[in-house]
Amino acid sequence: MSTHHASTDDTNSRPKAVLFCPDCGHESSLSGDWIVRESAGRTTHTCPVCDATVEDRRRPEPALAP
Structure with missing residues (x-):
């Protein structure tokens, strides 16, 4: 059995990121x-x-060319 949650206006109006x-x-x-x-x-x-x-991330290193 699956559960369906109705979306609300608050979650739809906010950008994903x-x-x-x-x-x-x-x-x-x-x-x-x-x-x-x-x-x-x-x-x-x-x-x-x-x-x-708020966020501290290491940037990925560029890939080396063959």
């Missing part, structure tokens, strides 16, 4: 108003409201 600040609750799309810093192979998204780190 949304980041949430764990400290203050600010939310914005991945390409939204986050402060993005790139350095030494890393990308960091920082909250523009409270300056908390």
Whole structure:
């Protein structure tokens, strides 16, 4: 037996790629108003409201040509 959940207007109106600040609750799309810093192979998204780190990822290294 499968369960069907009806979608709501709240979930349909929000873009799929949304980041949430764990400290203050600010939310914005991945390409939204986050402060993005790139350095030494890393990308960091920082909250523009409270300056908390929201995401810190290592960038993939480029593939070597044969």
